[in-house]
Amino acid sequence: MYVLEKAPAKINLSLDVLYKRPDRYHEIEMVMTTIDLADRIEITPLFENRIVIESENRFVPNDERNLAYGAAKLLKETFSIKQGVKIKIEKHIPVAAGLAGGSSDAAATLRGLNRLWSLGLKVNELANLGAQIGSDVSFCVYNSTALAQGKGEIITELPAPPACWVVLAKPIMGVSTQTVYENLNIDRVNHPDTKGMINALKTANYEKMCDYLGNALESVTLSMHPQVQQIKDQMESSGADAVLMSGSGPTVFSLVKQESRAYRIYNSLRGFCNEVYVVRTLGYHQSLD
Structure with missing residues (x-):
């Protein structure tokens, strides 16, 4: 068994x-x-x-x-x-x-x-x-x-996000979450609008969800690893609807509605890093047996 x-x-x-x-x-x-x-x-x-x-x-x-x-x-x-x-x-x-x-x-x-x-x-x-x-x-x-x-x-x-494509790109290095928090200046944090994001999910508003993407740790990791900023810039210039670093990084993700655009971003990133993925959002509750 x-x-x-x-x-x-x-x-x-x-x-x-x-x-x-x-x-x-x-x-x-x-x-x-x-x-x-x-x-x-x-x-x-x-x-x-x-x-x-x-x-x-x-x-x-x-x-x-x-x-x-x-x-x-x-x-x-x-x-x-x-x-x-x-x-x-x-x-x-x-x-x-x-x-x-x-x-x-x-x-x-x-x-x-x-x-x-x-x-x-x-x-x-x-x-x-x-x-x-x-x-x-x-x-x-x-x-x-x-x-x-x-x-x-x-x-x-919370409700699952509106269905969309997610392009993920991870540079070759790893990032220590502890190190990122140690370098965080709590008095200079750029606070995202959490309530705005929650309302966007509750109203299934894709555009607002993109608008309210935010990560207080992003600036710390970007200052330590400039290649993460390069990936963000590449995604944005390739037509992403929104781009953000996940967690303490270094993975960056972009949200897009159209599959064709997702693969355009994917192809544009192949020269920047080897680990690039095109996936879908899930976000729904999976009950235990």
Whole structure:
């Protein structure tokens, strides 16, 4: 017996940093949605009481550094599970890209083990557990479109965005989220209009959604990595409706309505970076079995 789960990537439609909290974390407000670029998680029970991570991607750790490992360990310890598991991760989401690939793998592991071990946990219960693993895991458990507040653990579901094409481009380097936050000057943050983005989603207004795209971390990453700005400029000059960096970067995405224009942008980026994708928005709620 084995369990299969899809682990979709996310993009930030809006990311705001409000202030630094007493616990040294930052208070954030993020509107996120899922896209049709996903890892594939296969979970198989083991007779031995251990957790095994398998992946052909050399950048994916196979020990406790892997968030999927942490998800399995947390469920085993919380519910006194003595059975082991093998978690095979087929990577399609770029690593260290600002697309929550590791967090989505962890969330998919929580969902899959909930089924495999017949734990009967509801979505919000899994999301609360996910908050102990990483700031994006709670959102990824819901697998939809949502406002994330606090450290990312307070989730309010939102309507899926209007259907459109998403072109993603990731430069060859990775970006450390911790380093980006360390270089963020909270007094000079350019705050996006979170309420405007939420209203755009609630009214299914594609043009307004494009207008309200914003990321408070973008200027920090752009100052550290000029090639990210080059990708943004290339997307804009190739006819994107809107362009934004996702998360702490370095991946940049553009939104477009027409498929032909999406592939025009895709083709224009091939000289800038090797990892370029054309996908669709998802953003709808996927219920647990």
